[in-house]
Amino acid sequence: MLDHILLEQTILAVKEIFGVDLEPDTNLVQKTRKEFDGDLTIVVFPLTKLLRRSPQSIGEELGQYLLSTSGLVQAYQVVSGYVNITVRQSYWKDFFIRDHGNVSFGVHKITTDEPVVIEYSSPNTNKPLHLGHIRNNLIGFSLARILNACGENVVKVNLVNDRGIHICKSMLAWRKWSRGETPESAHLKGDHLIGKYYVLFENKYREQVKELVGSGMTEEDALRQAPLIGEAQRLLKKWEDKDPETRALWHRMNQWAYDGFDETYRQMGVDFDRIYYESGTYLLGKQLVEEGLKQGLLQRKEDGSVWADLTDEGLDWKLLIRSDGTSVYITQDLGTAQLRYDEYHPKKLVYVVGNEQIYHFDVLKLLLKKLGRDWSDNIYHLSYGMVELPEGKMKSREGKVVDADDLMQEMFVTAEKMTRELGKMEDFSEAEASALFRQVGLAALKYFILKVDPMKTMVFNPEESIDFNGNTGPFIQYTYARIQSVLRKAAEVNFPGQDSLSLDFELIPKEISLIKLLADFPDVVKEAEAMYNPSVVAAYVYVLAKEYNQFYHDHSILKAGDPHIVHFRIELSRFVGNVINTAMGLLGIEVPERM
C-alpha cells in the first residue's frame, strides 16, 4: 500500500528531476531492512545506467526532492546506493485512528456471485485418515477461508472415493474373515474397522503372491493371478452390475466409514458445503467417454478398452475404460468435473490434491479440453508435498502411517499435560479446561503443518512431539490470551481521557513497528490468496506476535503514566489481538481468551 504510493511519487520525481519516464517496477521501492533507519527504501542502482549518474548523487537528489514535495517523507538518508525514507508519524497515526476499531480489518465482503469451488480431503472409504490427509484438509480449509477473506464466494466440496477395487478389497476381507464384526461390537471407529480389513486383505494377498512366486511364478504374474485379487475384481464387476447383495454390503460398510470420517472432521474443525460421491459421478464420466468416442476424439481397441491419444500433447496414450467395461480413476474425475461445472459454473475450480497426481491433472485438463470443455482452463491443481517420516515415506501397507485420530488425541493429551505443569488452570471449569486442551493441541498441530510452504515435502518426526514454545501455534495463542488479559484489566481501571483517543504525542519505535506490521496485514492476505499459500499468513502472524511480546516486555501498558498513552497502548493491544484472531482464523485455528 504505502510502498505503492512512494513508488508513484518516485517515478514522478525521476521525471521531474531527470526528465526520464520509468516503468513502474515494484522492486524499486521495498521495506527498509531492520538494521537501518527508515521505513521504506528506494534502490537507485537500476537508475544509474539510465541516468548516467552515480548512485550517491541520484539518491541525494531524489531524497531532497521527495522531502520537499511529498507529505509522506519525514527524513531521508542515502546509504551506499539506497535511499532510506522515514515516513512521517502522522501517516501511521492516521492509519491507526482510521482502522484500529475495524474488527474485520483485512477481510473483504463477498463481492462476486461466480463461486470458486475448492475440493479437498477426498478420502477413500477403505481406510481411516492419516497425517497426509490432515495436511490436505488443513491447507484446503485454510485456503477456502483466505479466498473468502479476499471477497470470493467459496464453495467447499469433498469428493468421497467410495467405489473401486480398493473398497472391494475391504468388503471381501470383511465378508471372509470378520464373522459379522461391526464398529459397535468391536468398539472401533467405523473407518478404523474398515481399515483393519483392508490391511488384512493386503496381508493375505501378499501371502498368496509369495506362495505363487515360491512355486516358480514370476512376481508380475503372481500379482495378477493370486485368487484373492481375482475375487476382488469379480466383486467390483458385481458392484458395477448393481448386484443387490453387493450393494447392500457396500452401503453398510461405507456408512461406517462416513461416521468415522465425520468424527475426524469434527475433531479437526473442518467442514464442507457439498459432498460428492464417485459412485454418483463415474457414470457421467462414462457418458463423456461415449460422447468422445462418437465424435471420433477417442479410440476403442479390439478388446473393448477405450483410450485417448495424447501423444500430440507430448503425453502418452491414456486408458479411459477397461476391457471389462469398468471405469478407471480418470473417468470418474471427468464426470465429477463436469457435474461440478454444471452445478456452479465456477470462475475457478481448485483441487487440493497431492503432488503425486500432477500428471493425472495434466491429463484431466487435456482430456476435458479435447472433449470441447474450454472451462478446463479454470482448473487449478493445488499440489502439495507429501508428509514424510524421518525414515522416509509413510507406507500404509507396512503400517507405517501416522493416524489422524491418534495424532490429534496425542496433541490433546500433550496440551493438557503442558497446561497442568504450568499450573494455568486453577479456576477453569471442567468444560473450559477440556475446550482449552483441544484448542491448544489443535493449534500446535495445525500451525506446525500450515507454516510450511504447501508445495514442499515436509518431515514429521513422531518421536519428537510437536513443540508448544517458539514459532508455534500455542505461542501465538498465548500472545492473544495475554492481550485479552490486559484488556480485561483495562476495563476495570479508570483513567482520565479514556473516551477520546488522541495520539498527540511521539510514538516510540516499538509502537511504530507494530503499527507498520498491522498495516501490512491486508497485503499479506492478498499475497496468500495470490500464491495459494496459507504459510504466508502463518509467517506474518508469528512476526506480529513476537513483536508484540517484545513491546509487552519492554513497556508498560496500563501503567504507562500519561493517560493518552495508556489509552493508545490499550487500543494498540486490542488491534493486535484482533488481527491475530483474524489471521489465525484464516488458518482455521481458534484463539482462547485465557490460557
Add this chain to the structure above:
RNA sequence: GGUCUCGUAGCUCAGCUGGAUAGAGCAGCAGCCUUCUAAGCUGCGGGUCGCAGGUUCGAAUCCUGCCGGGAUCACCA
C-alpha cells in the same frame, strides 16, 4: 530413461517475482518472574545457501551442467 520437483545452521523451516552484514524456532550454554499471563523476554555459540560455471553494478534467488533425494510415466486410486 523422459518429465516434474527439492537440496539453506545439529534438527524443523523462512527468505527465492535478483539488492545492504543469509533469518527464525528447536536443541546447547548464560541471564530475567515483590511490577499488565515466564506457553514470555534478553544474550552467546552454530552457515563454502549441494558442487561447478554463466548472466549482472549486485546471485541463496535467474540460466546451464553435474551430484544427491523424492514424485510420476499402471486395465491402482
